[in-house]
Amino acid sequence: MASKYKDKDAGVVLSFNGKWVSWAHTIVAYAAFLSAFIIGVALHYHKIVQNEWFGYPDEWFPSVSATIGDRYPERSFFMLFIAITSGPRFALVGLWYLLTAKPGRTLPKAIAISGLVRTLTCGGWTYITSTDDHDWHDILMISYIVFTIPWTAGCVALSPPNPTAIKYRKYLAGAFFGTLVPLIYFFIQHKVHRVPGAYTTYAFFEWSLILFDVAFDAVTALDFDTFEVVVKDVKGTSKGTNKSSVPTAVLEKEKEKATAGVFSAGFNTGDALNIAADVYHGFVFWSVLTSLGVVVWYFPLWHMGISGYEAFVMSTISPVLLGIKPLRSLIVKNQRIVHLLSVAGLLAYLVKDPVYRLFTVGFGVSMGCLGWTASLYSDSAHPARLEARILAWTIGLLMSTIAKFAWYTNNPIWPIMHAENGGWNGTGLFLAVLAALRFTRRAPLQSGDASDKKGGSALLAACSIGGLFFGLHSLLSDTSTMILWAWDGYPIRGPVSNVHAYYTIAAMTGGLLIGTFKPAAVTSWTAYGVACLGAAVLTLYQQWFGYYGGLALAAYLMAISVPLIGNAAKKSPAVTFGLGFLIYNFLVLFHVWVVAYAFVPGGPLVREHTDWIMVTMMLLIGAGVFDLVSQNASAGRHKFDHRRRAAGNTGHRKYHLGALGLLNILFLCANFRRFPSNDYKPHHADDRLFTAGIWTIHFSLDNDMWSSEYRMRDLIKELEVDVIGLLESDLQRIIMGNRDTTQFLAEDLGMYVDYGPGPNKHTWGSALLSKFPIVNSTHHLLPSPVGELAPAIHATLDMYGTLVDVFVFHSGQEEDPEDRRLQSEYLSKLMGSSPRPSVLLSYLVTQPLEGNYNTYVSDVSGMHDVDPTDWDRWCEYILFKGLRRTGYARVSRSTITDTELQVAKFVVPKTEEESVFAWGVDQDLRNRRVDESEVPEGWRFPAMFRGDGVRGHRYHVFDEPRYYNF
Structure with missing residues (x-):
């Protein structure tokens, strides 16, 4: 190409327009993928559509990975073109930086770095295919997608004032990220559910991602036409300057309109750190608040009734102190002290005595509620x-929820955590102090003696x-809560906690964005009606339909938070937040009483009425909507919209958007790490043996108020x-921390899990963990006319090709003998209805050989006691039929819980004849014990628990395991 500079400078040997860099990248990148696709389909069609489960004709369209990496010569064509692509790719990133870089701006550098890392990870997943190393291919692919997020957002933010380019970028970015949702869905359908044809549909979306991704970078051709790339033959080095023309006011306005004005102001590192500190301080508030219920719950749990320590639930009503004007003035003027005192809730992990640890957490909650209310009231003068x-407060909730997902539903800075069980308390505390100092960096805008605002109703x-x-605390403080409301067993027909949790995060993020940018859309009766419908669907239905209702409610709760909290901050803080938190406390207690009705006065009046809680919650929120609608009607919509625009005409939103984006990225990384492999193996497959156990885990709090998942994991594994x-x-209540122990145990131990009847079924919970695939499971609530509900799981497992039924059951309490009699009859018939080999893992509340025991162990049930001579039982029992029992042991609990772990070993019959023989063998012969030396080594219990055992766990009662005739 001739240079137009040739006459001016004989040193110029080549020049070309910058847009050709974009065109070169686009053409060669598409050539790499399309050439591999065409050659692969022509030469190896049936091989590249084959996957780990299915082939042609169930699967008929190849995935990107299979096309570019599995066969020669298509792999060679792809790698040749993708290598050529690397030059234009790096040049594209460099030109974009030169185009957007301006003195004093940090964002262009950050986006350039993300572009470089994105390019390197692209080379990683294209040259390391899934055939070469599946794990590294996936890690690099996920990393590429993660770095695509800041690259995409940054390109839109830094885009020159070119409305056409901005439009295309927004459309293509939306298409790219919108494609990720069905992509993940169909991948799960293939990987987890093994649906024929799902991988073909997944492949279409995977190819779409490639097309959209390359097309997004191709838009730079519209911007690079202002560049002229010149090659000179000169000696030495020179440094040019990047001079760009000043865009016109019209184009700047177009750009501002296209980007919603969020990126109008420049990026400032100090402002970004301020917002990060604010969000982290919000995270600390929610961490301390959500920990209060857990440390309170410890006391009625060990007292088996009301202990008196439940009064600490009222720690949140401290904002009533702001009703005293002199005190309010003192607090508002000294917010830094109050916020620093709230960090005491994180110091509680250093307090060993549970009573004093509760006092410390209660004090932290009290100071946190007081400090945040004072800050909101003080800043209400400035929109x-x-x-x-x-x-900051609401994104802090999101951060808390994400942290809990990453730590398997425990918050790493809770006072029930420490280094031994995965806690990051010291790090969290250090950052919390820094964040509190930075959060209180600005002086209050109004003193505490200012008159309270009179607009609207403080009571509403x-x-x-x-x-x-x-609503935020009970449903959104953990991603698995609403999922478990919708859970109804196997086969899976709804969301799963470690696979689909991001839907909850996405709904929360989307709702918060709507509440910030379109508050008028959520402060309407239409939106409120949709939310009420979502609450009803979540309460009344299960599986995907019930969860969809929960997602609608989640988005609404986050969206309505912005106008409702803003409205409350402008009124008397003692009323809006003091009384507000008091109402919240009554709902928290109501939330417990629906299941703990047997332990509180008047409890039977609200027995099993979660529906009443949901109605009450929505009516209370409706009162706030009514207040907002009334104020807007009287003040005029124009004035309200102007007030919202005034709040948006600042630079803080882009930093909050950045925080949201970063938190979503971190969640996706944790989600990838927790994605199930579903390739679990039993311990003694060669012997067709399985070890079954029953354990009452006392809500995963040990005797010293520490979360006990790690200790349970170790004993079960050993x-x-x-x-x-x-x-x-079942820990999915505010008072129990909205936790789920089964997630950590199942994923760490490599087991399938059935959570059992969900939180909305009003039981104390029963769960099943299995190394064997769960073919089917049904949940039962046994007759309980007087006492607490008795949950049961009836699951069918595929054990070495033989279907075996496992029953998990928790009987009613001792005070209700008629309940326990009815339950024994129900369960006996349920077990008797199964023609398959079966095991009961249970808590029966009966003496051996007496009373209801003879209903469970009877001709009706067909079940046998694992050891009828074990007289020292009252609660835990293992029963069986149609299996060859080989051993039984009782292992002491140490300080993990209040109940031992009972285990038994069984051999699964190979044939139906063997099963029938095991079923009908003489009882005396079945129960004849033998010496351990007569038992094959693979059938024996671990020797490490003999004598004094390890960590307080040992074989006890018999002081050794028992082994049986066959």
């Missing part, structure tokens, strides 16, 4: 600062705060347990 506070605002905080029933395992 932008108030909105920034609210966003208080009602809305109570309902809103209860005992080589293949199937275990867990009782008192």
Whole structure:
């Protein structure tokens, strides 16, 4: 190409327009993928459509990975073209930086770095295919997608004032990220559910990602036409300058309109750190608040009734102190002290005595509620600062929820965590102090002696705060809560906690964005009606339909948070937040009483009425909506919209958007790490043996108020347990921390899990963990006319090709003998209805050989006691039929819980004849014990628990395991 500079400078040997860099990248990148596709389909069609489960004709379209990496010569064509692509790719990133770099701006450098890392990871997943190394291919692919997020957002933010380019970027970015949702869905359908044809549909979306991704970078051709790339033959080095023309005011306005004005102001590192500190301080508030219920719950749990320590639930009503004007003035002027005192809630992990640890957490919660209320009240005079506070508070909730997902539903800075069980308390505390100092960096905008705002109703605002905080806490403080509301067993027909949790995060993020940018859309009766419908669907239905209702409610709760909290901050803080948190506390207690009705006065009046809780919550939120609608109607919509625009005409939103984006990225990384492999193996497959256990885990709090998942994991692993029933395992309530122990145990031990009847079924919980695939499971609530509900799981497992039924059951309490009689009859008939080999892992509340025992062990059930001579039982029992029992042991609990772990070993019959023989063998012969030396080594219990055992765990009662005739 001739240079137009040739006459001016004989040293110029080549020049070309910058847009050709974009065109070269686009053409060669498409050539790499399309050439591999065409050659692969022509030469190896049936081989590249084959996957780990299915082939042609179930699967008929190849995935990107299979096309570019599995066969010669298509792999060679792809690698040749993709290598050529690398030059234009790096040049594209460099030109984009030169185009957008301006003095004092950090964002262009950050985007350039993300572009470089993105390019390198692209080379990683294209040259290391899934055939070469599946794990590294996936890691690099996920990393590429992760770095695509800041690259895409940064390109839109830094885009020159070219409305056409901005439009294309927004459309292509939306298409790219929108494609990720069905892509993940169909990958799960293939990988987890093994649906024929799902991988073909997944492949279409995977190819679409490639097309959209390359096309997004191709848009740079519209911007690079202002560049002329010149090659000179000169001696030495020179440094040019990047001079760009000043865009016209019209084009700047077009750009501002296209980007919603979020990126109008420049990037400032100090401002970004301020927002990061604010969000982290919000995270600390939610971490301390959500920990209060857990440390309170410890006391009635060990007292088996009301202990008196439940009064600490009222720690949240400290904002009532702001009703005293001199005290309010003192608190508002000294917010830094109050916020620093709230960090005491994180110091609690250093307090060993559970009572004093509760006192410390209660004090931290009290100071946190007081400090945040004072800050909101003080900043209510400035719309932008108030909105920034609210966003920090709500994004802090999102951060808390994401941290809990990453730590398997425990928060790493809770006072029940420490280094031994995965806690990051010291790090969290250090950052919390820094964040509190930075959060209180600015002086209050109004003193505490200012007159309270009179607009609207403070009482209605208080009602809305109570309902809103209860909804946020009870449903959104953990991603698995609503998923478990919708759970109904196997086969899987709804969302799964470690696969689909991001839907909850996405709904929360989307709702918060709507509440920030389109508040008028959520402060309407239409939106409120949709939310009420979502709440009803979540409460009344299961599987995907019920969860979809929960997602609608999640988005609404986050969206309505912004206007409701903003409205409450402008009124008397003692009423709106003091009374609001009092209402929230009553809902928290109501939330417990629906299941703990047997332990509280008047409890039977609200027995099993979660529906009443949901109605109350939505009515309270509706009171706040009514207040907002009334104020907007009286003030005029124009004035309201102007007020919202004034709040948005600041630079804080882009930093909050960045925080949201970063948190979503971190969640996706954790989600990738927790994605199930579903390739679990029993411990003694060669012997067709399985070890079954039953354990009442006391809500995963040990005797010293520490979370006990790690200690439980170690004992279950060392005992080589293949199937275990867990009782008192439903922790999905505010008072229990909205936790799920089964997620950590299942994923760490490599087991399938059935959570059992969900949180909305009002039981204390039963769960099943299994090394064997769960073919089918049904959940039962046994007759309980007087006492607490008795949950049961009836699951069918595929054990070495033989279907075996496992029952997990928790009987009613001792005080209700008629309940327990009815339950024994129900379960006996249920077990008797199964023609398959079966095991019962249970908590029966009966003496051996007496009373209801003879209903469970009877001709009706067909079940046999694992050891009828074991007289020292009252609660835990293992029963069986149609299996060859080989051993039985009782292992002491140490300080993990209040109940031992009972385990038994069984051999699964190879044939139906063997099963029938095991069923009908003489009882005396079946129960004849033998010496351990007569048992094959693979059938024996681990020797490490003999004598004094390890960590307080040993064989006890018999002081050794028992082995049986066959």
